[in-house]
Amino acid sequence: MNKQKIPVAILGATGSVGQRFLEMLINHPWFEVVELAASDKSAGKKYSEATNWIMQTPLPEKYANMIVKKCEPNLSAKIAFSGLDASVAGEIESAFASSGYYVISNARNHRFDDDVPLIIPEVNPDHLQLIRSQKYKGGIVTNPNCSTIGLVLALKPLNDNFGIEAVNVVTMQAVSGAGYPGLPSLDIIDNVIPYISGEEKKMETEPLKILGKLNSNKIDFADIKISAQCNRVAVIDGHTECVQVKLKTKTTIEEIKKVWKEFRSIPQELDLPTAPKNPIVYFEEEKYPQPKIQRNIEKGMATSIGRLRECPLFDFKFVILSHNTIRGAAGGTILIAELMKSEGYF
Helix, strand or coil, rough: CCCCEEEEEEEEEEEHHHHHHHHHCCCCEEEEEEEEEEEECCCCEEEHHCCCCCCCCCCCCCHCCCCCCCCCCCCCEEEECCCCCCCHHHHHHHHHHHCCEEEEEEECCCCCCCCCEEECCCCCCCHHHHHHHHHCCEEEECCCCCCHHHHHHHHHHHHHCCCEEEEEEEEEHHHHCCCCCCHHHHCCCCCEEEEEEEHHHHHHHHHHHHHCEECCEECCCCCEEEEEEEECCCCCCCCHHHEEEEECCCCCCCHHHHHHHHCCHHHCCCCCCCCCCEEEEEEEECCCCHHHCCCCCHHHCCCEEEEEEEEECCCEEEEEECCCCCHHHHHHHHHHHHHHHHCCCC
């Protein structure tokens, strides 16, 4: 192990999010993966035997031969990235935090715990202070839902500059968001599925916590009405969202484009390793953004926006795109850990 790097573990390492964590951490300048943990079925096996590696980056021999451990709080690394399935994540993450570990989680289980921050580093870095009020020896921090992240990155500059009254959003979400092996091919090929379990509620509630104000040891949720409709489409990576917004203050298309293009925050000021230089990239071309073309912009960490125009029902409408397994999952969670290190949490 590189003595200058911080040792970290991955919980749920064999799943698609766990694999993405490992892929993004292989050459990370600050963190080094020293332990891979997964279900009892996988524990005791070499990682290459326990997982069906689906990332495009070749699996390094070092990790291929690493023995998978159980998801029990007896690991040497005190920082754990959780890619656990929600069916098991809640209790496991609590057990780790109670034993003194910092868990940075991509699972939904603790997102609405009063003392658990739900973080997009460019949007609400101050919410990290909630960790101090947790009763754990360690702590839990959560990454939002993948479709929430792209939406809130686009809404943050609008809310700061003009105020937001209401949002209507319709998503076209990639199949990778369903995990691996995901949906049967006969369900999704030549088809659109107008239902993703629990997704609409997440999109209607998570932004309110993220855009809320830290008040002592709790978050006062933002007063914004959000309506979401979520669809699964035959795209591998990249969630597209059609958004309508009603603002509190009158403004112009040019002013909105300006605040999007100028938007920067603490991750950019600190030059964090995973932070995009431009969190929001606006496209003037009428047919953009498109998943196949724009999903990997800024190494998959930016939100692409296009087609801003006036709306006869709301005030404005536009289209956004974000990479759901990078910015929306592993990448966003790693960026949280980078922010935590920079802020002195570990």
